[in-house]
Amino acid sequence: MNVVLAIDSFKGCASSQELSSWIEEGIKEVYQEASVTACYIADGGEGMLAAIMQNVRGEIVTCKVHDPLMNPISAQYGILEDGITAVIEMAQAGGLPLVPKEKRNPLLTTTFGVGEMVKDAIAKGCRKFIVGIGGSATNDAALGMLQALGYRFLDEAGNELGLGGAILESVHHVDESRVLLELKTCEFTVACDVDNVMFGPSGSAHIYAAQKGADAAMIERLDAGMKHFTHVLKSTLGKDVAMNAGSGAAGGMGGGMQAFLDATLRSGIEIILDQIGFAAHLKEATLVITGEGRIDQQSLMGKVLSGVSKRAQKAGVPLIALGGGIADELEEHEGVDALFSIMRYPMSLEEAMEKPRAEKLVKQSVKEIFRLIKLIKNSAS
Known part of the structure; x- marks a missing residue:
């Protein structure tokens, strides 16, 4: 039996690597002859860099950059073995955990x-970039990122503007005279798993800015600023990206990268599965195990479970999904042969997320699953 593991992290509890190790140990206790291959997985947000770089050849590079409040920090990105493809996780330099709760303010934070x-x-x-934009602390439509690359954003009087989401409302001109020449030869693919647009009720500010520290007044200001900025993009650059699906991701970063860098937005899990050669693993697989901390309707919308199940179904490989919990409304999912929760008895979320307890629960669940598989196989023979 060849088992392929493609399980996402249980956020706040265990990484994809830890879960894969626990699952393999559980399998081996029951089914020693099983061959287990672990593919470390993420959905394009935090953990994407580790997921890709632990599955493929390349190197991790550390560089000096600035955090969302312009404090100097060290960040990491990956360079694949071809030497020209970089894997960048925006959370390394623009992630919400980098900003203390009391200092979170998307009017000020920058990419x-x-x-x-x-x-x-x-x-x-x-010259090729894979950029995961999940987990941002920002709402600046990628203007900070672009400023670091040489773009200058000017107000109506021609004065250069500063940093942060607050400048969106004041941009009237774009100066490209100092932009890195190499950008013209660069190709950007953005890992994006949401469909939000740049402004409006389903825009970046109204949906995500509150968790980044914005109050009601800030949200309205950011939304108005984003709307103004998209009109400037359309009138000065001829770029109309505001209503593109995913343009509002990471505080408008998706749209900003489309407009200035001709970026292509793709599902994060699809990018990762391609990069790690998941199709080749499926050719040898008898069974695939996937999952995430909570399996619900969101799991069906471009997340790890959705991406893995589509690939497994196409390849004709049975798929089992493990979750810390399964939502009541989710009884089945196309492409998933069985859904299992690791919970064995009532407990609080805090108790369930204690790592030693989670490890025990995962191993116990996996052992029961494989005892059943072994029983059925022995009965059939």
Whole structure:
């Protein structure tokens, strides 16, 4: 039996790597002859860099950049073995965990550090970029990133503007005279798993800015600023990206990268599965195990479970999904042969997320699943 593991992290509890190790141990306790292959998985947000770089050949690069409040920090990105493809996780320089709760303010936070990472990779010869934009602390439509790459954003009087989401409302002109020349030869693919647009009721500010520290007044200001900025893009650059699905991702970063860098937005899990050669693993697989911390309707919308199940179904390989919990409304999912929760008795979320307990629950669940598989196989023979 060849088992392929493609399980997402249980966020706040265990990584994809830890879960894969626990599942393999559980399988081996029951089915020692099983061959287990672990594919570390993420959905394009935090953890994407580790997921890709632990599955493929390449190197991790550390560089000096600025965090969302322009404090100096070190960030990491990957360069694949081809030497020209960089894997950048925006959360490394623009992620919400980098900003203390009391200092979170998307009027001030910037994606400047993400641009510094891109600039560093360009200096090292990279021309293809895979950028995961989940988990942002920003709502600046990628203006900070672009500023780090040489773009200048000017107000109505021609004065250069500063940083943060607050400048969106004041941009009237774009100066491209200092932009890195190498950008013209660069190709950007953005890992994006949401459909939000840049402004309006389903726009970046109204949906996500509150969790980044914005109050009601800030949200309205950011939304109005984003709307103004998209009109400037349309009138000055001829770029109409505001209503593109995913343009509002990461505080408008998806749209900003489309407008200025001709970026292509793709599902994060699809990018990762392609990069790790998941199709080749499926050719040898008897069974695939996937899952995430909570399996619900969101799991069906471009997340890990959705991406893995489509690939497994196409390849004709049975798929089992494990979750810390399964929502009541989710009784089945196309492409998933069985859904299992690791919970064995009532407990609080805090108790369930204790790592030693989670490890025990995962192993117990896996052992029961494989005892059943072994029983059925023995009965059939």
